[in-house]
Amino acid sequence: MNDFNVSCPIPLDKYPQVLLAHGGGGKLMQQLLEKMVFSTFKTAQDIPPHDSAVINLPGSKIAFTTDSYVIHPLFFPGGDIGSLAINGTVNDLAMSGARPLYLSLGFIIEEGLPMETLWRVIQSLKKAADVANIQVVTGDTKVVDRGKGDGIFINTAGVGIIEHDRSIAPQFVQPGDAILINGDIGRHGISIMAVREGLELETTIESDCAPLHNVVLEMLNQGIEINCLRDLTRGGLASALNEIATSAEVTINIKERTISIQEDVQGACEILGFDPLYVANEGKFVAFIPQSSVNQALKIMKSFSQDASIIGEVTGHGTDMGLVTLESKIGSQRIVDMLSGEQLPRIC
């Protein structure tokens, strides 16, 4: 899963672990950056990044976002902190309908991190960036004393270009909009929990960690009138819908039978006492689409993932604003509220 084919360019017998000095601005930091980071992420730019990367954008309407990644453990089935740090930020750009172009990369490393672990993470970052067709153009490395961090934290900030005239945001959601999802839910959070809890399952549940910009850009390209997009990360589907319902001042109804959940994920949720509606995903999103575009939108989403579906619709405006309800498989209605905190800390 976590390919580790290229041997670490820093001699591991000499530097088996990251030292405070690797973040200190001197020779050791320069060596680490040049051998491990710059050479991995070298770009076609004329001028290598010094203090800032200087880049030309094909347009001046941009999306700009940031996320820090503190996931524990660093490696999990279906991904690791590196692929997560790329895809998470790519997806935040995609949810604005932007084409992701450039990323910054900030490491906060705990003194004592095995150098080989850092190299695995960098290799994974590179692989995920290549898959998402995004360039890492600037970065920073800090090292904190042992016991003052937790292995490695990564921040990525992303810049993307907006090539269309649509306004995609919660306040453009309209009563009657259909709510589409691009596949099954709950896999990311449960894959992390299964590793943390040492859960013995028949099959290994893999995170759904993946970039989402291609399906979004294809919908925009085909003229789908997208009103709102949202990836289903911390807090899962339930929290995303609640936030949008509150911002848009609408009510939302979803149908349980249309929401796809893998059998092993459902089983693990039952063992752990989790509601899959609140479990984090890293490759799933909802789209709010006017009825006139629904069939075409679903067709495009299905061409990227077969289990895309329509899970509900925006039912009202103004009254009971912010309310999200679910029609269960047996036909009863219940309210889907926000949780206070979350079920699963540090899943991203």
Next chain:
Amino acid sequence: MNDFNVSCPIPLDKYPQVLLAHGGGGKLMQQLLEKMVFSTFKTAQDIPPHDSAVINLPGSKIAFTTDSYVIHPLFFPGGDIGSLAINGTVNDLAMSGARPLYLSLGFIIEEGLPMETLWRVIQSLKKAADVANIQVVTGDTKVVDRGKGDGIFINTAGVGIIEHDRSIAPQFVQPGDAILINGDIGRHGISIMAVREGLELETTIESDCAPLHNVVLEMLNQGIEINCLRDLTRGGLASALNEIATSAEVTINIKERTISIQEDVQGACEILGFDPLYVANEGKFVAFIPQSSVNQALKIMKSFSQDASIIGEVTGHGTDMGLVTLESKIGSQRIVDMLSGEQLPRIC
């Protein structure tokens, strides 16, 4: 120093400390973001940031940079992690000759951080952003378990616009270029060390933490032919000159008597056994300027800080490339090398 006038909008009797749930994607996180972050950094944009901020840039040649701030202690004479996180990234943009416009803001908070401390930091971020005339447009908050972080780490990424046609980078440094500095060195690092070591000094040494874009933009505006700029952070003046000399394949000579160091900073360096040439600054930079523009450039720099000076020049090209030498006050020459690590961990 650290103004704290507006009372914390989260009730401190109920939430005296940051909880894991404040980063969990649920109600508590929403409340913290809305009351403390969004309301502080609200912008004039039509569309509030959802997943990404959507911004219009007045041009398409941009600078993009990132830095994480892990400074310890969080508050120090002359600044705190908040002012540092704004000015540090503003200065990285300025060193590319860019006009800083937008920042992202990523918090990694350790569970148990006093809520009041977070609020002080947010207030300081806001104040520094206003002084630097930069907008915080997007952000992220993560909370890690107690003992897995150190109070608060902050990442900022910055986007600036480049309004000129000059290429400002080490490889454009030329033999004969004068090296100008905008003031005295060593204050930031020593102010941190004095606090950490409990050093009893006659006067309190204050960090020089400050934004640098105004002086740079004024030089560009007046047509100064700037070849390279560099702020003197981790590793100080000595490391910056070494990196530039190596990148540009030149030799550099500086004169000790032209380098301004406050008497109390010099004294503290002697007590601590530090060479001020290697001590970090957060409001100082060097500019590499062709002789034809030197007088005008110095005049502009002096109009911003009276103790700006010419500290040396680029002496050669090709031979002994990368070598930095210093002419001491008594006229002898010595080599100023890179350190392996640094004198002072976690000063930024």
